Amino acid sequence: MLNPLTILLVTVLSGAMAMAVLGSLWRAAIPGVGYWIAANALGIVALLAFALQGHASRWLSFVAANALLALALLLVLEGCLRFLGRRERPWVAYAGLVAVLLGVCYWTFVKPDFNARVTLVSAYHAILYAALAVLVWRGRPSHRPAYNYYFLATAAALLCVGHSSRGIMYGFGRLMQTSLLQVSPSNIAFLALGILAPPLLAIGVVMLAHDRLAERFERLANVDDLTGAVSRRAFLERGGVLLNASLRSGLPVAIAIVDIDSFKSVNDTYGHAAGDQVLAHFAAFVARELRAGDVFGRLGGEEFGVLCPVTTAADAVMLLERLRGGLTASTPVELPRGLRYTFSVGVDQWRRGESLEQLMARADRALYAAKAAGRDRVVAA
Known part of the structure; x- marks a missing residue:
């Protein structure tokens, strides 16, 4: 059976590769790319902190790790908002992040409960993935190919379903465990699902960024820069x-x-x-x-x-x-x-x-x- 630690490290590597690809687009000054790079960086740090469970303080391996991973997903959402030309900040999601942080602290130090922590964090991630799917689906421009937007929206929707299922299973006590790194079929299955999240999101946002580059090149070829008339x-x-x-x-x-x-x-x-x-x-x-x-x-x-x-x-x-x-x-x-x-x-x-x-x-x-x-x-x- 796969080891949960191995799955976490593979996810770290996929996040690092995503950062490298997104970093190549940094100089193109595409709105949102900076948020997506920061999200991958925070995700890597969070996963490494998770991997230290049993070897580092619970403040780092439980509280900080969950907070950073949730913040990473929130930055992906922020990046998509900027990419689509929207300036508002998702303050409700930030307030939810604070609530998650408080809940993780409570069920780590006051009343330790692994299932409660998993339920809370999974619910928050499911909500963010749902918001991301709706945002990208509704925000797709009519003059551009829809496939890139459909891919990211579909990936976010599937991840929303995965996190919702995880939260329900742990919330109703259908699964019981005491540690993220505990070796069990259910834990391995959900972690294996989690390993898909960084590459799916990275592929989706890279596709959006490359479509924006293609749009710029098409404009350079089809529109006169000085007058705005077609070439x-x-x-x-x-x-x-x-x-x-x-x-x-x-x-x-x-x-x-x-x-x-x-x-x-x-x-x-x-x-x-x-x-x-x-x-x-x-x-x-x-x-x-x-x-x-x-x-x-x-x-x-x-x-x-x-x-x-x-x-x-x-x-x-x-x-x-x-x-x-x-x-x-x-x-x-x-x-x-x-x-x-x-x-x-x-x-x-x-x-x-x-x-x-x-x-x-x-x-x-x-x-x-x-x-x-x-x-x-x-x-x-």
Whole structure:
């Protein structure tokens, strides 16, 4: 039969490996990772303190060990709160930790009762695991793959069931023992279940952290950092999707190629920093004014594109004229004093059987016609 001490030491090793993996993510500054690393460190110390039962004081091997292990799980919960962007602290859980500490002290020194200690600690852990499962399940973002969140929520739910069963068995006296390291089938079974907790939680939080890294990389690839508009590559991808949808539905799709007028003179007169401000201001203005479903992207330099699903060329001209008039009437306080700018637009509508590149080429020719006609205007191909 396995020795409980061996199980504790194996759990310590798994916690150390989890710390190493999480430590590799420290520099990525992902919210919650610091809490998860601290949780694994406290868990290791707690397990080592448990292993010293019979060789160290009960303050260390009973009271401190239980308190640190409970605090470790609480830090996992805190880390998930930060990861999901929530700032509140689980003060009720901290109050529960104090109650657990007092109960462990009472049933260790005042009225020694191993079963009562196990019941109390198991109930607290079960509640924290339940809270973790609900938090992760409800907090999963709709725009990200759900598998990572489901994995951690399911693992927390299973551990909640395990701790609940342990608490019930010991609480109703179905199992009787006097020491955590006592060799018995039931004790070995519950400790073996406990050995799964650190790696399951570590795998779950590492999956969340790596998904956050993947989200950052996707944003770098798909979103222009200066303007917040989608990148040229993402714009072309979404354009292909819209044309395929239009081919199936028969509904129109229009495109507008937009260019800020005399942008070089802005850079020459006010400096490149002011030019960046103009690009950011223009992108923010357009993004506020576009309709839901329209796709706004930066094609390069001061040139942008707008994809308008379920929109004819005439409707797109009206939309862009409204934007042009709105910019002319506004006073961009974010820009250097005296800096005003306009933009020109070429518009066209997709024709069945042509590629997105062909559509963009015709809209681009319309844009050049707008420039040639004096700028600050919208021209349909």
